Amino acid sequence: MLKIGLITTNFRLVNEVAKQAKNIGVSIRFYGDTTHYHNDTRIVIVAEKNAMNNKIIKNAKILFLRDVEDVLYTLLKAVYYGKNGSSWDKLIVGIDPGHQIGFALTVDDILIYKNIFRDFSTFKYFLEYILQKFDTKDCFICIGNKDSSFIANVKNIVNSNKACATRIHLFVIDETATSAKVKDDDAALRIIYKFKEMWRFNRL
Secondary structure (H helix, E strand, C coil), X not given: CCEEEEECCCHHHHHXXXXXXXXXXXXXXXXXXXXXXXXXXXXXXXXXXXXXXXXXCCCCEEEECCCHHHHHHHHHHHHHHHCCCCCCCEEEEEEXXXXXXXXXXXXXXXXXXXXXXXXXXXXXXXXXXXXXXXXCCEEEEEEECCCHHHHHHHHHHHHHCHHHHHHEEEEEECCCCCCCCCCHHHHHHHHHHHHHHHHHHHCC
């Protein structure tokens, strides 16, 4: 399990980071300030810039956390760098429509998140959050083709985020052989793989 350091004296942030870290399966080591920090984590999240001491934090990627709303985004970015990511350029969202909605995120071919949403409203909130927070150069949203009304709803979500609409590219992917004998989140990941294969082929 990936271990991430958190340096903050803000207990509200500590509680939110602990909750979100549990949801995405990462381990957090908490430090009140840099005087208690040990160089035993490759990724360190710092909530107070003034409290950071670069001489103490060595050989670690430092991510700054601004407020509670950025906790999940910052943790997912930490997962990316923890898996040796470097450029943070291309986000691909895989979506498997259905009664339960499969969801997967990759950045630069690194899987950083999978989930199954039980209702559309929760899915909608999370997709809007990702579109607003993620500052990658490009964003590809890949949706399985079996539900036309669901596809229309996702298009509406994308079109409502006008600030980032220019970097979002929407693709409808043939779901053949993506959902057989797998969980919905794995089906969403298969949709990403299918898109990548299509993209590679079309660029030859």
